[in-house]
Amino acid sequence: MRIALFSLALLVGGCVIQAPPREVMAPAPVAEEAAPPPPAVSVYEEPPLSEPAPIAVGWAPPPMLVEVPPPPPFPYAVWVGGYWVWQGNWVWAQGHWMAPPSAQYVWVHPYYEHRGGAVIFINGHWSAPGVVFVPPPPGLVLAVEPAAVGVIPGARPMGPEGCFVPAPPGSRRGIIVPAPVGTAPAVVTSAPPVVAVGMRVTNNITNVHNTNITNVTNVTKVTNVTIVAPPAATANGRGFSSSVPAAPHLAAARPAVVQARAPEPVSRRPVAPYVSAHAAPAPPPPQPHGTAADAHLRPVVARESQPVHAGSAQPEHRAQREERGPPARSVQSAPAKAAAAGTPVAAKTPAATTAAAKTTPAKTAPAKTAPAKTVPAHPDNGKAHKPDANKDAQPEARR
Numbered sequence: 479m480r481i482a483l484f485s486l487a488l489l490v491g492g493c494v495i496q497a498p499p500r501e502v503m504a505p506a507p508v509a510e511e512a513a514p515p516p517p518a519v520s521v522y523e524e525p526p527l528s529e530p531a532p533i534a535v536g537w538a539p540p541p542m543l544v545e546v547p548p549p550p551p552f553p554y555a556v557w558v559g560g561y562w563v564w565q566g567n568w569v570w571a572q573g574h575w576m577a578p579p580s581a582q583y584v585w586v587h588p589y590y591e592h593r594g595g596a597v598i599f600i601n602g603h604w605s606a607p608g609v610v611f612v613p614p615p616p617g618l619v620l621a622v623e624p625a626a627v628g629v630i631p632g633a634r635p636m637g638p639e640g641c642f643v644p645a646p647p648g649s650r651r652g653i654i655v656p657a658p659v660g661t662a663p664a665v666v667t668s669a670p671p672v673v674a675v676g677m678r679v680t681n682n683i684t685n686v687h688n689t690n691i692t693n694v695t696n697v698t699k700v701t702n703v704t705i706v707a708p709p710a711a712t713a714n715g716r717g718f719s720s721s722v723p724a725a726p727h728l729a730a731a732r733p734a735v736v737q738a739r740a741p742e743p744v745s746r747r748p749v750a751p752y753v754s755a756h757a758a759p760a761p762p763p764p765q766p767h768g769t770a771a772d773a774h775l776r777p778v779v780a781r782e783s784q785p786v787h788a789g790s791a792q793p794e795h796r797a798q799r800e801e802r803g804p805p806a807r808s809v810q811s812a813p814a815k816a817a818a819a820g821t822p823v824a825a826k827t828p829a830a831t832t833a834a835a836k837t838t839p840a841k842t843a844p845a846k847t848a849p850a851k852t853v854p855a856h857p858d859n860g861k862a863h864k865p866d867a868n869k870d871a872q873p874e875a876r877r
Contacts, residue, residue, distance in 0.1 A: 515651060516630070518543060520570040520741045524748040525558055526603045527579055529586070529611065533754050534620035535597045538635035539568045539590065541649040542667055543740035547727040550575055556585050557727035560740075561663040562644060563588070564599055564752050566626030571602075572743050573730070582607040587662045587726070589613065590642050592635045592654055596622055601751055613641070613659055621756045637675045646671050648713070648736030655679055661703060665722050668732035669705050676711030680704050682721065700724045 518540070539562035547557050560573030578585075584607075589600035591613065598614055605611065625631060633652030635642075642654040643663045648671035655666055657679035665679060682702045707718040723729050 515540065518570050518741055519567070520572050520743045521563075521565065522574070522743045522746055522748050523559065523563060523565075523571045523751065526601065526751050529603055529605065529609075530601050530751060531754060532589075532598050532600050532614045532618070532620060533564060533752070534593075534622045535564055535568075535599055536622045536625075536634070537568075537632040538592075538597055538652050538654055539644045540632070540651060541645040541653075541671070541738070542643075542647050542663060543570055543738050544647055544667060544730075544734045544736075545573050545740040546731055547573060547575070550727075552577070554578070557725075557730075558585060558602060560726060560730055561588050561602065563601055564623065565749065566624075566752070567629040568632070570740050572740065573726075579604055580606075586611050587660060589659070590644070590654070590663075592637060592639045592642055594639075595634055596620075597635055611660070624755055643679065645677070646736070647734055647738040649673070653677075655705075657703075660700075662724065662726035662729060664726040664730040665703050665724065666705060667730050667734050668722060669707070669720070670716075670718055670735045671713045672707060672711045673713050674711045677705065677707035677718070680706070681724075 542561075545560050547560070550557075554577065555575040556578060557573060558576055559571040561571055562568045563571045583604045586603050586605045588602040589598075589611075591598040598618075598620065600614075635654045636652045637654040638656055640656055641659050641661075643657045643661055643666055645653045645655055646666045646669040650671075650673045653672055653675060655672075655677045657665075658681050661679055661681075666677075669677065680703065681700050682704055701724055702721045703724050704721050705718065709715050709717045712718055722732065
């Protein structure tokens with residue numbers, strides 16, 4: 479009874495008892511995970527024997543991979559490969575030992591340059607004695623190479639413009655490490671991974687023949703390089719400074735902080751170096767010109783004397799007779815010669831005509847048996863003018 483009266487009093491007084499609100503648990507934010515990078519592809523590339531043409535690529539090469547070189551098989555072996563090359567995508571060129579193609583040939587490391595948001599790339603190659611590597615000129619304009627079918631473009635280069643090497647293994651994609659021209663990419667294999675721009679490579683000042691070298695293209699004269707990175711650039715937040723060998727096989731053999739091993743090539747068959755999709759087609763070989771070249775190109779056919787039948791001889795062109803030189807001496811009878819000279823000649827009897835006709839084949843017999851090397855200039859092919867002699871003799875007899 480008391481409880482009912484108390485409730486009635488509270489209701490009349492306007493007091494409302496509210497239940498405590500329920501606690502709503504907000505869902506925890508889900509961190510967006512970056513898509514895993516595509517697996518690296520390794521190829522066995524045969525390096526070119528001369529400096530290839532530069533190409534432009536739209537995104538930076540991935541961080542370096544770990545590939546420990548085996549012992550050299552012979553004293554003069556050179557470690558080539560062990561870096562990223564372009565084959566419609568950035569693929570890993572497997573490192574291997576090989577002999578120089580010829581005496582005094584030197585190995586030139588690949589060239590990477592950040593220019594205008596793209597990467598100017600020149601593949602590693604052999605260089606002949608006395609040939610010095612020259613970077614592409616600043617005014618060179620190149621079209622970006624198209625990617626292979628199914629390839630997803632990567633991150634654009636992040637870092638200052640100029641020559642660089644890829645970032646150490648395990649680094650953030652797109653970051654580049656500025657380095658002097660001629661630096662082997664393998665020098666950063668043992669460096670800590672970086673997540674921001676700031677790491678750089680510098681050549682140690684070396685005294686060679688009393689000459690201070692601060693920036694050279696021939697790496698064999700630089701024994702060590704220095705790698706420096708501030709704390710804000712490294713993944714572990716600690717600064718880094720170390721001197722490493724400049725030779726690629728020695729730098730790649732150092733222990734790496736991140737063991738990102740290079741995969742084995744799917745095939746041991748070497749692939750050809752990449753040829754730019756914008757390269758102009760090779761011009762055809764030059765063809766010789768002139769009379770001598772035409773005579774050299776045309777087949778030489780020996781001319782043989784052809785029998786000329788009566789009424790089938792055709793007059794030659796005047797220019798052709800002049801090119802062949804003086805006309806061949808024709809065999810003519812005495813009356814024909816006299817008629818041509820305008821001298822009166824007595825009429826011949828039929829017996830004399832018959833005798834002349836009999837003696838004519840004897841004179842022309844050597845001409846028939848001897849092999850003719852050239853075509854006579856006269857349309858009658860060098861035969862005796864028997865009909866002409868009779869025609870010339872008849873007017874004289876009428877007179």
